[in-house]
Amino acid sequence: MENNRLQEALNRITAIPEAEARYLEQHVEWRFAGKGELLLREGEVCTSAYYCAEGLVRIYYSSEDGTEFNKNFFAEQMFFSAYSSMLTREPSTLSIQAMEPSKVAVIPRALMDRLYERHPCWDRWGRKLAEMLYILKERREHLLLVHAAEERYRIFLQRFPELAQRLPQYQIASYLGINPVSLSRIRNNQARKPSPLG
């Protein structure tokens, strides 16, 4: 059943012939990650892409002093990876961690390379996926660059209402580049503001 959903997820990006989808399915490995478990640790080279069948993962940076900065969250039916590291084969500056018990398909880079040589549909698929990821990133960049902390939070709630439910507040703060204490203050201010008429 996960496989059918995987096929669905593949085809949602661009049409993949049945035979190709099957080939992929037959070569992925399923992996279960408990809450808090790392799928990739900063410094390692990322050798796979992933598909999230169940659960929720986050991708984050850490700075020297140990502070973590969330970069993305990925939930059911999404593909994710430490993309830069996988593509460049350089050690990742990112870590990937399960936020909830998660079931993921592991798609090794070597398999992807084989796919690209097997059938041109995969280049198109890879193109579309990269384009989608790029658009996501652009929206996020806009969020971080143009808006102040309070506005960023407001937009986040609007854009990802579901994640806002599923995640603890301090993880959202970290995604928005805001200190968790500041976020709490912001929420508090908002509660007073919403209607200028009182």
Place this chain on the structure above:
Amino acid sequence: MENNRLQEALNRITAIPEAEARYLEQHVEWRFAGKGELLLREGEVCTSAYYCAEGLVRIYYSSEDGTEFNKNFFAEQMFFSAYSSMLTREPSTLSIQAMEPSKVAVIPRALMDRLYERHPCWDRWGRKLAEMLYILKERREHLLLVHAAEERYRIFLQRFPELAQRLPQYQIASYLGINPVSLSRIRNNQARKPSPLG
């Protein structure tokens, strides 16, 4: 001669058969933009990608109060576009402006769609390009999110020494999400710091 360089630039991303490169060349239109001229204005749908043969362009957002935020600079031999708008056909939140007198090749989206149907090399090309852009964006995100203003400037100088020469300081400030006055202060502080031994 621009065409040969265009072929070079194409092949630097991934191998494109001669016939395909020629087809592209024969269908692009060359456009000249004077300093300050807009190639795309916020609110318009972006209908083309571009290749910069000569000059320097910037892509930027503006906020309601008119402040501008530089998103990217593109110089000789680089491809650029208001990618999200072009892909989604939604009005662009970005503007594109020539910072120096620039000569660019216009690659209409309709042409790109035709390329994708003509020959699979273009999907691969598009994949590689999107991947490269994604990696660039990821590095930038890391820059903005993890580092304080002073550090951002230091890294910028290191990463883009040439741009640092070519651009006025306030444009760099805008790229780094720093107020130009603050950047000047930072430069001043740095001048005092570099050697802890005095």
Place this chain on the structure above:
DNA sequence: ATCTGTCATTAACATAAGTTAATGCATCTG
């Protein structure tokens, strides 16, 4: 029911960065 750990809130305080405005210094133009 009590203990434990996790997370959110609040307050007092510190600091980085933004704002405004004046000044200086080139470069260009008539």
Place this chain on the structure above:
DNA sequence: CAGATGCATTAACTTATGTTAATGACAGAT
């Protein structure tokens, strides 16, 4: 040459956000 323009610097001041630490709420475990 004089004036205008565009940009960088500097200073005085304001504001947003980070820091630390104490308190409180809640959920899960024993």
